[in-house]
Amino acid sequence: MCGYDREGSPIWWDVIGPVDPKGLFLSASKQDFIKSKIRDCEILQKECELQSERLGRHVEAITMIYDCDGLGLKHLWKPAIETYGEILTMFEDNYPEGLKRLFVIKAPKLFPVAYNLIKHFLSEITRNKIIILGANWQEVLLNYIDPEQLPAAYGGKLTDPDGDPRCRNKIHYAGPVPASYFVRESVKVDYERCLTVSRGSSQQLEYEILFPGCVLRWQFSSDGADIGFGVFMKGKMGQRQNASQMQEVVPSQRYNTHLVPEDGSLTCSEPGIYVLRFDNTYSIFQSKRISFTVEVLLPGQSQSLKKMIGMESGKSLLVLGLHH
Secondary structure: OOOEOOOOOEEEEEEOOOOOHHHHHHHOOHHHHHHHHHHHHHHHHHHHHHHHHHHOOOOOOEEEEEEOOOOOHHHHOHHHHHHHHHHHHHHHHHOOOOEEEEEEEOOOOOHHHHHHHHHHHOOHHHHOOEEEOOOOHHHHHHHHOOHHHOEHHHOOOEOOOOOOOOOOOOOOOOOOOOHHHOHHHHOOOOOOEEEEEOOOOEEEEEEEEOOOOOEEEEEEEEOOOOEEEEEEEEOOOOOOOOHHHOEEEEEEEEEOOOOOOEEEEEEOOOOEEEEEEEEOOOOOOOOEEEEEEEEEEOOOOOOEOOOEEOOOOOOOOEEEEOOO
16 A cells, blocks of 8 residues: 555555466465455555545545556466456455556556456446556556655655655565475375365265364365365255255355365354365366365364264265264
8 A cells, every 4th residue: 555546545556567476376375365355455444444534524445556567477377367356256245335446557468368357257337447558657647646645666756765766665566485485385284084076076074063162173185176165054964965955154165275275164153064065066077186184173172072984975975973
């Protein structure tokens, strides 16, 4: 966040070119990346509230500037595009009035391809707020932003206290992520079980929670490609049900666990049969091998209680039951 437009709205900068998408996703889970973007949205919303107090008038939306200089094929890496789509959907669902306008500057020839990959995640209202600027982008920006609020590197007069025209005290410029940061290379997880999810199908793991407050905790990774995962509740142990027939507790989504292992947990607010569902129905060619560990933590206890029951039905259904 750096500067304010002529109407007092905060300006958010995204400098795309130096970003290393693959390095980022090898170093953190997709869910943590999305959480970081939620944090950014909350910071901007809070700044709008502060600006409203400072100016004595309502400031509710931000100006965004996308510097696309250096946008290349590395940015069109499929897992990164899919995650960016989820971030856009999150923004549309939770901050629908948070964007005033978005300026795209220094767009290369590849930009229309990149935009076509993500525009279907945007509402028509949001798409109408996107302004793609040509060679006169500095002139246009100065129509909306006072020179004292625009970094000198972008045609304004704003600099850091040390005179840096790129204002790197506020605008973060990315770069290659060191391989030493990669989770996949540094974290070795010993999983307890494996299963194979056939192409076009799903696998369900059932856990009977007998009293509220238990914590269901999972870790898993996949070989070769991503896998869908969600948590549901059902009424009866051992009875096969489709996802649409069960109550969704943790929304099902695709995880890039072939790159970064996923770990998560759920505090079970009520007793019942909880179903962990690995979804490969979207893949028509590739089966997925999943390595996983699942634990049930009792309320107020650090140790887990496990009892695996060797029972199979349907598509290799695995059942874990908790008993008094």
